[in-house]
Amino acid sequence: MHRATFIRLAFLVCLSLSWSLTSFGQRSLPQEDEVSLFLDNLFSATDVMVTDVAAPTGAARFYSYMLLGAYIVQSDLFPDHVSPTLYEGFTSPFELEKENLPIRDDLDAGFCSIYTLLEIGKAIMPSGKKLEKSQELLLKTYQKKRIIPKKDIARHISYAEHIAAQVISYAAEDGYRKLSALKRYSPKNQPGTWYPTPPAYMAAIDPEWKTIRTFLLPSLEPFKPSPPKPYNLTEGSAFQLLVQEVYQVTSALSEEQILIANFWDCNPFKVEYTGHMAIGLKKISPGGHWIGITGIASQKAGLNLTETIRVHTFVALGLHDAFVSCWEEKYNSDRIRPITAINESIDPSWQPLLQTPPFPEYTSGHSVISRVSARILTAYFGDSFDFVDDSEVFFGLPERSFQSFIQAADEAAISRLYGGIHFKDAIEEGVSQGDKIADYMLQKHLPARLQLGQLHD
Numbered sequence: 001m002h003r004a005t006f007i008r009l010a011f012l013v014c015l016s017l018s019w020s021l022t023s024f025g026q027r028s029l030p031q032e033d034e035v036s037l038f039l040d041n042l043f044s045a046t047d048v049m050v051t052d053v054a055a056p057t058g059a060a061r062f063y064s065y066m067l068l069g070a071y072i073v074q075s076d077l078f079p080d081h082v083s084p085t086l087y088e089g090f091t092s093p094f095e096l097e098k099e100n101l102p103i104r105d106d107l108d109a110g111f112c113s114i115y116t117l118l119e120i121g122k123a124i125m126p127s128g129k130k131l132e133k134s135q136e137l138l139l140k141t142y143q144k145k146r147i148i149p150k151k152d153i154a155r156h157i158s159y160a161e162h163i164a165a166q167v168i169s170y171a172a173e174d175g176y177r178k179l180s181a182l183k184r185y186s187p188k189n190q191p192g193t194w195y196p197t198p199p200a201y202m203a204a205i206d207p208e209w210k211t212i213r214t215f216l217l218p219s220l221e222p223f224k225p226s227p228p229k230p231y232n233l234t235e236g237s238a239f240q241l242l243v244q245e246v247y248q249v250t251s252a253l254s255e256e257q258i259l260i261a262n263f264w265d266c267n268p269f270k271v272e273y274t275g276h277m278a279i280g281l282k283k284i285s286p287g288g289h290w291i292g293i294t295g296i297a298s299q300k301a302g303l304n305l306t307e308t309i310r311v312h313t314f315v316a317l318g319l320h321d322a323f324v325s326c327w328e329e330k331y332n333s334d335r336i337r338p339i340t341a342i343n344e345s346i347d348p349s350w351q352p353l354l355q356t357p358p359f360p361e362y363t364s365g366h367s368v369i370s371r372v373s374a375r376i377l378t379a380y381f382g383d384s385f386d387f388v389d390d391s392e393v394f395f396g397l398p399e400r401s402f403q404s405f406i407q408a409a410d411e412a413a414i415s416r417l418y419g420g421i422h423f424k425d426a427i428e429e430g431v432s433q434g435d436k437i438a439d440y441m442l443q444k445h446l447p448a449r450l451q452l453g454q455l456h457d
Contacts, residue, residue: 025077025109027305028147034110034305037141038070039295041114042312044134045121046288052126053268056365057206057323059285061176062125063316064215069120069167070113071313072096073160074306077109082306086313089445091218094170102159106152110305111142112160119164124171174213182208185331192231192239193334194360202269202358210328215317216445223325223436225429228333228362233345240345242423246338247346250353250420257418261353263397264289264366264415269358284395286366286412287319290373292391293408297381311380315373322372322437326365326430335362338420352420363430364422367413371434372441374409379442381405409434 029037045066049059068087075082076096087094118135122128139157142148148156185207187195196202210220217223229238253261266286284292294315298308338361342350378385383404390399402408413431416422 023078023080024104025074025107025112027110028108028142029110029145031302031304032299035299035303035308037110037138038114038117038305038308039299041118041134041138042066042291042295044131045118045125046284046291048121048125048127048130049288050268050284051130054125054285055205055268056266056285056287056369057209057212057327059268060287060316060319060323060369061171061174061212062121063287063291064313064320065124065167065171066117066120067309067313067316069116069164070309072167073113073116073163074109074309076101076163077104077107077112078306082310086310086317086445090215092173092213096163097166101162102155104159107156107159108142108148111138111148111156112163113305113309114138115157115160116164116167119160120167120171123164123168175211178211179206179208182211188334192336194336195340196358197337197339197356199355200269200358204331205269205357205359206327207331207359209324210331212324214321214324216441217321217325217437220325220328222440223433225329225363225433228335228429229423229425231335233341242425243338243341243345245424246417246420246422247342247350249417250350253353253418258353259398260411261415261419263392263400264412265354265419266366267355267357269355284391286369287316287323289391289412290315290319290370293373293387293389293405294377296387296389296391297377297385297405300387301381301385311377314376314380318372318376318438318441319369321441322369322434323365325433325437326363326368327359329363329433330360330365333362334360335426337361338423354419354421356421361422362426363433364413364416364426365430366416367422367427367430368434368437370409370412371431372438374405375435375438375442377405 027034045062049062054062071082072084072087075084076098084096115135115138118131118138122131139153143150143153185204187193187204189195194204196204214220229242232239233243234240266284266289268283268285291312294312295308298311303311337356339350339352339356383406385405386401386403388399388401389408393399402411409431413427416427417424
């Protein structure tokens, strides 16, 4: 064995042997079972978001606060192994109040992390009450295996509720509650600006999302993309060529391109009409798809629960801030979707493969957030981490294989062109916008400590 490898392994072994001597928490379930239980409960929260038809923006917010709660439990119960540096570095400080916490000795960290996550989800999601069933099943699992003594159950739940309450209080001040009081968006009805699209002609979603507090980005200004190509339908103009490109590409899609477009659709607002009946189809959000990929990678790498929660939290915070940045640009540029431009200037009967989401076009949200997520995951797992993405199997789509996270992100980006819902410059600038955001996060908040196997922040 190479000497450096031996030293690294010896260090990790010593670290694990000293765990119980330097922590308040304990681990009772086998590592694989503990991680699977965590991911199952996280998916329960995802299922509630799908039922609620949570917007991509809102879903990212929900994931962030739920996973933050789980991360705080890990950093509190294992202070020598999980630093609170992450949330201490927030643009708006969060401080964990420990004085009123129940006695933390010998608390089961897995139970407390998952219960906290669910408790936060109950409070911040419209149908969060549905997670009470998940909490009951979680408690039964630990009782059945006799992991937590009956006399300690109340203390475990009390601890989780105390952590959750602090995160919920922090979330209440992020501007979300004020959105409904802000001036409502009205289409400008000017050439080149966004207007509700068929078939549902839904109103614009979250036009003031730029007012939501970010976690890691100090401001949105440094991450603005280049301006979109100016609206001009004169033949040969830069914008007209973009319109023509969407029309031509979508008119000659291969089976593979159709599969790619559908795999990355992730449109929670999709509606199909049967006669006079409108039927909403269950779809995972773009952020939910990348949270799913994070879970797949965590299990393949054999991460313990602490590391699984940590990388999920980093990805969720990245998703949240990326959506805030992207949404600011969407409503600043307020650009029309391809279906509007093509129907007006080329073919009145043309329809995109995918249903157009209800918000302005530029930049492509999936391009932005996929790039950010892929960069964070690459920093953690490496450049050539291959995986099979089965995130969409539950929603009726086949799995796809990727050789890296960047390959998956690139496919997610180009899928928007195949689907006929974005112009090429919105995709390319979306990727660049994602890179700017990821560069900052990796340099300022998520440095080399992210590398696989490093248990210290």
